[in-house]
Structures are given as C-alpha cells and as structure tokens.
Amino acid sequence: MVDTVCIIGIGLIGGSLAGGLRSRDWCKTIIGIDVDEQTIADARRLKIIDQGFTRVADCEFTPDVVVVAVPLSYVRSVFAETRHWFASCKAYTDVGSTKLSVLQDLASEFDGKVPACFVPGHPIAGREQNGVLAAVDNLFVDRKVILTPNTGTSADSIALVREMWQQLGAHVEQLDAETHDQILAATSHLPHAIAFALVHCLSTQTHTPEIFRYAAGGFADFTRIASSDPIVWRDICLANRHELLKAIDDFDSNLKQLRTSLENGDGDALQSIFLRAKNARDEYNGS
Numbered sequence: 001m002v003d004t005v006c007i008i009g010i011g012l013i014g015g016s017l018a019g020g021l022r023s024r025d026w027c028k029t030i031i032g033i034d035v036d037e038q039t040i041a042d043a044r045r046l047k048i049i050d051q052g053f054t055r056v057a058d059c060e061f062t063p064d065v066v067v068v069a070v071p072l073s074y075v076r077s078v079f080a081e082t083r084h085w086f087a088s089c090k091a092y093t094d095v096g097s098t099k100l101s102v103l104q105d106l107a108s109e110f111d112g113k114v115p116a117c118f119v120p121g122h123p124i125a126g127r128e129q130n131g132v133l134a135a136v137d138n139l140f141v142d143r144k145v146i147l148t149p150n151t152g153t154s155a156d157s158i159a160l161v162r163e164m165w166q167q168l169g170a171h172v173e174q175l176d177a178e179t180h181d182q183i184l185a186a187t188s189h190l191p192h193a194i195a196f197a198l199v200h201c202l203s204t205q206t207h208t209p210e211i212f213r214y215a216a217g218g219f220a221d222f223t224r225i226a227s228s229d230p231i232v233w234r235d236i237c238l239a240n241r242h243e244l245l246k247a248i249d250d251f252d253s254n255l256k257q258l259r260t261s262l263e264n265g266d267g268d269a270l271q272s273i274f275l276r277a278k279n280a281r282d283e284y285n286g287s
Contacts, residue, residue: 016140030048114150186250
C-alpha cells in the first residue's frame, strides 16, 4: 500500500484504474488530473478520486506512484510537465498500447536516458465505450498487463507497479518493448484497423441503411471494436505504424491467397484456409 497515486487522464482506463484502486484500498489518496473540468467533476462525484486538477502544476507535492493514461500524442507533453516528479516518486508508469514510442518520448525529455523509476506498462483491457462514465472498477480482473522495463529500471519500481496491477486482479507479465509492439500490432492494432476500415467501407455504399439493418450477429461481433475512441486509435496506429504496416502486408498477402482460391473456384484451398484458422482460434479459446 502507498500513500498517493496520481492518474493523469481520467478516461476509461484511468477512471477504471482509479475506481479499482479505491474499491481495494491500495492507496490512501487518489489524485486525478485531466484537462477537462467536467471529467474531474464526474470523477469526484463518482468518488473514485480524492483530489482533482486540470493542470499538473496545481498538484503541490510529488505522488508516490504516477500513472499516465492519456492518448499517445499527449504523452510527451505530460512527461515534460511532470519532469520534476521523476527524481522523487517511487514509481512512474503508463498504460500506452505502444511501448517504444513512449520510451522515445521519455528519453527525449531526459537527454536520451530513461529514469530508473519509469516502468512502461500496458493493460490489455478495454471497452468500446469511452470516458470516465464508462469506467468500471473490475475492468482489469483476469486481464493481462504487460510491463516492458529495461535493464536500468529500478527493481523496487517494477515490484510496486506489478503489485498495483495484481491488486486489481490482473495477470502481470514482462516483455521487451520491441516484442510487445510487434505482437500487439498483429493481435490488437491490426484487428482494430480492419474493423474501422470495414465499417468505413460499408458506410460509403449506396444501400448503407439496408446493409446495417440486415447485418447479422457476426457483423456485430467483428465490428464492435470500430466503436472505440477514434483519437486513441489514431494515435496508436501512428505510434506503431512500422509494425502495423508489416502486419497489414502479411494480412494482405493472406487475403490475396483467399481471393485467388475464390477466383479459381478452389473449394479445397478455401476449406484448408478456413480449417487452419478454425483450429488456431479453437486452440486460443482453450488456452
């Protein structure tokens, strides 16, 4: 347990983190910082924060643990505003869906070095709803949280961040940042990009109302994530664009293979593709 946790960005993830910590009494005081006054007011009304500010400068002391939960395009400016906290906080972490870009942003503020207290993190959890009003205190239960510390990261800071997530019911694992970004490009960023692209494609069709009116359950399941925050996903795709482009190329190659099978009327080839996919998906369900 620590005295103070400061969460910068009280949206779905930041709000759920605050609510989870509050319900489990892991810290005495939860501080919320968000540029939106209504968000701070809502968080205080929901009693998931004790103190709320719209500027870092209004927080007059250094929190024990700092968590950055803003869209990736704002991360560097938050690091600049909180630069003075790195020397004395016990642990400083983030929830960004890409890790190399976050480390680069931080290093740029510290002459190429990453402070030892910084533990890059990524909770693999979310909902298609956005904002603090969508936050739930059990969002991270039985979800994976990936930490990507480097060799210079403080062991005490890693342990503290790990403990925080475990208190919320998460399963904490560690990867290097590059591997994290490669894996998430294929398993998270690509599916979101495809879902957005498919719904965008259908929305431009002549019979758009009829298309969505008669869409089956599979369409709803597949495209649910296209309701996610466009700003958040714009930032993620841009921040991890090199790995995402590789994943798109791989997907495009497989899609062309499927198209060729259709053009040739090759049912055996189609069945082989579908069977391999089914077996892989069934194995994932059982893991």
